[in-house]
Each structure stands twice: as C-alpha cells, then as structure tokens.
Amino acid sequence: xxxxxxxPSRVICxxxxxxxxxxxxxxxxxxxxxxxxxxPKQSLMLMATSNEGSKATxxxxxxxxxxxxxxxxxxxxxxxxxxxxxxxxxxxxxxxxSRRSYGYTFGSGTRLxxx
Amino acid sequence: xxxxxxxxxxxxxxxxxxxxxxxxxxVTNFRSLLWYKQEKKAPTFLFMLTSSGIEKKSxxxxxxxxxxxxxxxxxxxxxxxxxxxxxxxxxxxxxxxGKLIFGQGTTLQVKP
Numbered sequence: 001x002x003x004x005x006x007x008p009s010r011v012i013c014x015x016x017x018x019x020x021x022x023x024x025x026x027x028x029x030x031x032x033x034x035x036x037x038x039x040p041k042q043s044l045m046l047m048a049t050s051n052e053g054s055k056a057t058x059x060x061x062x063x064x065x066x067x068x069x070x071x072x073x074x075x076x077x078x079x080x081x082x083x084x085x086x087x088x089x090x091x092x093x094x095x096x097x098s099r100r101s102y103g104y105t106f107g108s109g110t111r112l113x114x115x
Numbered sequence: 116x117x118x119x120x121x122x123x124x125x126x127x128x129x130x131x132x133x134x135x136x137x138x139x140x141x142v143t144n145f146r147s148l149l150w151y152k153q154e155k156k157a158p159t160f161l162f163m164l165t166s167s168g169i170e171k172k173s174x175x176x177x178x179x180x181x182x183x184x185x186x187x188x189x190x191x192x193x194x195x196x197x198x199x200x201x202x203x204x205x206x207x208x209x210x211x212x213g214k215l216i217f218g219q220g221t222t223l224q225v226k227p
Contacts, residue, residue: 006157034214034215036217041222042219042220043203043217043218043219043220044158044203044205044215044217045217046214046215046216046217049214093157093158095215104149104160104205104215105160106157106158106159107157108156108157109156109157
C-alpha cells in the first residue's frame with residue numbers, strides 16, 4: 001500500500017509560536033491529502049482537504065488563518081499551526097487517498113503540546 | 116449532514132470473549148465503509164466494505180455491511196489483550212471530495 005511519512009512525531013512549543021507539521025507521500029503522487037485532529041478520547045475530526053497547487057478546503061469551524069496548509073508538490077503537504085495556544089494541543093494526523101491502499105493511508109501522527 | 120455513529124462507546128471484556136462493535140451511518144451517495152484499529156498512534160486499516168451481505172474476514176476479525184439498514188458490524192472472536200484499542204468506523208461518500216467521515220470510536224479493553 002501507499003507509504004505516508006509524517007514529521008515530527010511529537011512537538012512541544014510555547015504559546016504564541018508557530019509549528020509546522022509535514023506529511024509526505026513516499027511512493028506515489030498525492031494530489032489530495034487530508035488533515036485530521038484528534039483530541040484525547042475523541043475521534044478524528046477532519047480539519048481540511050489539501051489540494052496540490054490550489055487552496056485548501058477547510059471544514060466548518062476551522063480557522064484557515066490559524067491552520068495554514070500548503071500543498072506545493074505532489075508528495076508534500078504541510079500544516080502550520082500559527083500563534084499556538086494550549087487549546088491547540090492535540091494529535092494531528094494526515095492521510096492520503098490511494099487506490100493501492102484500500103482508500104486511505106494515514107501518517108504516524110504528530111502530538112502537539114502547547115505550554 | 117453526514118453522520119457516523121458507533122456503539123458502544125466503550126467495552127470491557129475478558130480474554131476469550133467475543134465482541135461485536137456497531138456502526139451506523141447516514142451519508143450522501145455512500146461509496147464505502149472502513150474499519151480502523153487505533154492504538155497509541157495513527158489508525159491502521161482493517162476492512163473496507165462496499166457491498167451488502169459480503170463478510171470480510173481476517174483471522175479473528177470479521178465485518179459485514181448492511182446497506183439497506185445503513186450499518187456495519189465488526190466482530191472479534193477469542194479476544195486477546197492485544198486487541199485492546201480504539202476501533203474506528205469511517206464512511207466515504209462520493210458527494211465529498213474524498214474525505215472520510217469518522218464515528219466516535221469504540222474503546223475496547225480486553226482484560227487477561
């Protein structure tokens with residue numbers, strides 16, 4: 001199946017700083033990637049759909065100016081959490097859609113802690 | 116609004132028990148339903164179901180879809196402590212841009 005690499009796996013940052021999370025599709029070209037957020041003991045909530053070469057599509061309630069998504073190439077999408085606050089602390093996961101991977105493959109996730 | 120509901124939300128059993136996890140859905144232009152197992156990190160794929168009545172099986176796990184009643188079940192027989200995890204159900208509808216809609220998850224704890 002498809003291989004997706006997400007980095008970093010864990011990050012701790014101070015309030016007010018920005019954090020960039022990378023999601024790479026290692027073995028195929030992904031025109032679309034998805035970013036999810038998961039709070040403790042809750043399910044995955046889709047934040048946005050990242051489209052290569054165009055603007056991301058954000059879900060209702062997700063601030064596009066706070067969660068900046070860039071999908072500049074067919075193998076890389078980045079999510080930048082700007083001016084992070086403690087309430088942004090969460091588990092962020094990317095996924096790509098691939099026919100080879102029964103629909104979807106997830107990255108390993110990034111646990112963000114804002115102190 | 117597209118919706119996926121799982122039940123129960125949590126479950127505690129003993130090794131050797133059989134469990135059934137439920138997933139019901141409402142989604143426009145249903146395409147497929149997927150089951151994932153999530154331990155400490157990202158979800159790992161278990162099954163994808165597109166057709167009603169066809170059971171998919173992998174070892175002690177099996178799953179089936181009922182598109183008329185809009186639900187799926189995931190069965191785990193002879194549970195082991197290693198089955199302890201959150202089991203996520205997700206649905207893919209073609210009206211969306213390829214995104215998955217997830218249920219709340221069922222937290223399964225298998226005690227020795």
